Amino acid sequence: MSDHGDGHGHEHDHAHDHASSATMSQRVAGLVATLERKGVVTGQQLDRAVEEFLAHAKPANGAAVVARAWVDPAFKARLLADANAAIEELGFDMRHWSYVKLRAVENTEHLHNVIVCTLCSCYPLSLLGPSPAWYKSVAYRSRVVRDPRGVLEEFGVTLDPGTEIEVWDSTAELRYLVVPRRPAGTEGMGEAELAKLVTRDSMIGTGLCAAPPR
Amino acid sequence: MTRVHDVGGMHGFGPIDRDEVDEPFHHEWEARVFALNRLLLRAKVYNLDEFRHAIERMDPVAYLSASYYEKWFAGIERLLAEKGVTS
Structure with missing residues (x-):
């Protein structure tokens, strides 16, 4: 099984029912909001971590x-x-x-x-x-x-x-x-x-x- | 005990699909999940073994039907709840 985006539908893709990307997007945003509120991470730190990873x-x-x-x-x-x-x-x-x-x-x-x-x-x-x-x-x-x-x-x-x-x-x-x-x-x-x-x-x-x- | 993540040598998963776009992240939320895990590891909220173990404890059906970063998210959510960070 693989890590498709939506709508690829290869016949041998065992993708079953991935949660829709919109749902995942909401769930992730919800968790990030909770963690921001609790002072664990900030959205800005997350953005920086992604940039850093992709750059290096x-x-x-x-x-x-x-x-x-x-x-x-x-x-x-x-x-x-x-x-x-x-x-x-x-x-x-x-x-x-x-x-x-x-x-x-x-x-x-x-x-x-x-x-x-x-x-x-x-x-x-x-x-x-x-x-x-x-x-x-x-x-x-x-x-x-x-x-x-x-x-x-x-x-x-x-x-x-x-x-x-x-x-x-x-x-x-x-x-x-x-x-x-x-x-x-x-x-x-x-x-x-x-x-x-x-x-x-x-x-x-x-x-x-x-x-x-x- | 063998669990579902231990797939080495298993039959029946079909051909290897290499036709995908080789992008690190297909969606914005995947990049966020990746970064979240990295920051939580760095902050020692949990360690890499705990993270891996959290994914390995997923229900087998959920494990096989989840995409890669869905598994990560499930692991992170579980650990944060278990450690009382979000609960």
Whole structure:
């Protein structure tokens, strides 16, 4: 099931009867009004929190981390050993909510990593930005642990049959970041250029990075 | 005990729908719910485990029929009531 707006009605969307958006809007406004009255939060603080999140949490952050790992083997070693410390070198952190441990997992010729949160939707938000709806869907959460190869094919990722797939189930305390493989033919490229090749899905493991077309 | 949120390996949820607009929030109220949770966590009104647990305690039918941020809202409402913040 997914996180649709109104009126999408895909036939396989198990959307049942979502409360209408107008109703939800009223209920949320009611709760916010109560909390304002009790001095717990203000509407202004809420607006600021949304702006802050959207301004700072984006896949370009994760891409910068990956690109650095591609060009700097010593950084990559630090990233794989202690990801929290390594991303702090680039000015990022995982402390948006409370301390969350980050583990970076590297794709190689023989191993491909994929992340999921089967229990809810844990995701390295600060590095990847807001998570896509499919990541939070029960369809992805239930199936990627059972049939990762099939799920990856749906995403257009066909791996060599000999490539092992490791699926990492995130938790509230431990999140993962996939370090995708650097595409062949990018040897002469600089870090900033390389970062542009790193897609959000490649850092989830449901995509691969490709060299720019010549 | 297995509860409904524990879907890893379960069959029957159908194909993965990737056709959606990739926007973080589809409605204004969703952004507010997101921000509310963040502020309440920061203010230590509750912690992340309590939040997750509040969602996991949802009635299974309600859990499966709620959208993502509807679940969040249900969790927040429940915790605020249980902690006496809104009651």
